[in-house]
Amino acid sequence: MKKINLAWTSKITSKYLLLIITMIQWSCYGSNEPALPLFTAIKNNNSSEVEILIKNHKHWASERHDDQTPLCLAIKNGKLEIARILLESSPASINFKCDYDKLPVDLATELKNFEMIKLLIEKGANKNLSSSLRLALQNKDFEMIKFLIANGANINENNQKDKTPLHLAIQKNDFEMANFLIAIGANINASNQKGDTPLHLAVESDNFEMAKFLIVKGANINASNQKGDTPPHLAIQKNNLKMAELLIANGADIDAINKNGNTPLHLAMISADNQLIMFLVKKGAKTNTKNKDGNTPLHLLIDSPKIFENSTEFTPIITLLLSNNADINAKNNDGETPLHLAAKRSKSFSSTNDINDIYNENAALEMASLLIKQGINVNETNKKNQTAYDLAKSSKMQDKLYAAMQADISKKTLPAETISDISQLQTQLSSLKTKLEELLKKLKEISK
Structure with missing residues (x-):
């Protein structure tokens, strides 16, 4: 057995x-x-x-x-x-x-179990490391971040809110994290869905020290977002002179054009920030660049609602522009000069007795007076064959423009068509006068 x-x-x-x-x-x-x-x-x-x-x-x-x-x-x-x-x-x-x-790999990340994460990556979790990386970033777990990146996590991947880890660090004003991420290979010029780089975010949030840090680290100071705005465009939009000075001092293109054709100087005119305007002009910004509407910086300054808050403050600005070769007679896509825009402004304020509108109409008149004094052609017509005088009808500016036009007639600055019309009228009047004289002569003979 x-x-x-x-x-x-x-x-x-x-x-x-x-x-x-x-x-x-x-x-x-x-x-x-x-x-x-x-x-x-x-x-x-x-x-x-x-x-x-x-x-x-x-x-x-x-x-x-x-x-x-x-x-x-x-x-x-x-x-x-x-x-x-x-x-x-x-x-x-x-x-x-x-x-x-949370995914299993996220749980392992939260528990800081490196061996478990290795196993999960080995079995296919490397396709799902983005959430684990976000978790490690939130916890500022630098060792885990390094480990995840070494094992396939993408340090430049945009999250669900379309931000890379570096974008998030900039938003949180976290210098330690930003420095760490750049040191281990984060793209300092990565863009989000709007095309904004980390430097765009720093400028937009008025974070001067972070912007300076990113510039020192090699950020592209002329990168443009989807609107075509570069960091200087954003600094001007935020009325941040200190930021604009930093960017220009470090080589930013002072004449960069966005998708609307606006340069930083155009934007400074829209906000009517005299300090920014003076800074940009003195730094050599071009004064005659036209945007998509054909407007020069001077057009936008005259058309800015903010200029009427204190028109006397901008008298030296207009003088500065003209002394830096700004074309006072430049026409936009509608054929309008800065004087046309001032006239339209005056007309828009003249229809009410509101104290603010009365003040603004006077300010528009002041602007027009300055432009006329600086030699603008008062008889220039737009594409509808209108002069500034035509646009200013029934406003205080009308008399001012009429007087200026009369003064210019003797200088023959009227358009050729207008001069031709006047000549024809004079001929017709002369002919009519002759006929009247003949008629009066016949009447006298009949009466005898």
């Missing part, structure tokens, strides 16, 4: 006994938590029991207990080998979320 290997028999018997007990447990727990024995085995770090249980339960990977899948529970309890067994049995389980809101 053969001797029976009792140890081997005991092993087989215990395995089958475990299986039988497990099946009984599953049937007892009912349909709500059929895999509860598996969760218990994971907690107890019983890998052999786990192997038997997952072989005999088809849908174990998606089962949940306390909002955890089996894999999540293994990660939460640091059971590396059991996690490996589970992943090899069900590769898809790597995407089943823990606590319903």
Whole structure:
């Protein structure tokens, strides 16, 4: 008779006994938590029991207990080998979320379990490292950030709000994080969906020190966003003279054109910021560049509502522009000179008795007077053949323009067409006068 290997028999018997007990447990727990024995085995770090249980339960990977899948529970309890067994049995389980809101690799990141993250990356989690990287960034876990990047995380990937990690660091004014990210390879000129680089964000938020830091680190000072705005455009829009000085001093293009054709000087005119205007002009900004509407900086200054708040303050600005070769008679796409715009402004303010409108109409008149004094052609016509006088009808400016036009007639500065019309009228009047004289002569003869 053969001797029976009792140890081997005991092993087989215990395995089958475990299986039988497990099946009984599953049937007892009912349909709500059929895999509860598996969760218990994971907690107890019983890998052999786990192997038997997952072989005999088809849908174990998606089962949940306390909002955890089996894999999540293994990660939460640091059971590396059991996690490996589970992943090899069900590769898809790597995407089943823990606590319903985070991926297994995110949970491992949160727990700073480097070995577990390595395992998850090995099994395919490298496609889902962006959320883990965001988590490490939020926690300022520099070691984890380095580790994730070394294992495939994209340091320049935009998040759901379309910002790279460096954009986020700039927004949070986090110099330590920004410096760290740049040091490990973050693209200092990465753009978000709007085309804004980190430097754009720093300028837009009036963060002078961060802007200076980024410039020192090599940021492109002339990068343009989707609107075509460069950092200097944004500095001017924010009326930030100190920022504009920093950018221009470090080589920013003072005449950069955005998609509307506006240079920084155009934008300074719109905001009617005399300090910015003086700074840009003295730094050599071009004074005759036309935007998409054909407006020069002088057009925009005269048309800016803000200029009427204190028109006398801008008298030296207009003088400065003209002394720097600004064309006082330049026409925009509608054929209008700055004087046409001043006349239209005056007309718009003349229809009410509101104290502010009366003040603004007087300010417009002051602007027109200055332009006339500086030699603007008062008889210039727009594309509708209108002079500034025509546009200013029924306003205080009308008399001023009429007087200026009369003064210019003797200088023959009227358009050729107007001079021709006047000549024809004079001929017709002369002919009519002759006919009247003849008629009067005949009447006298009849009366005799």
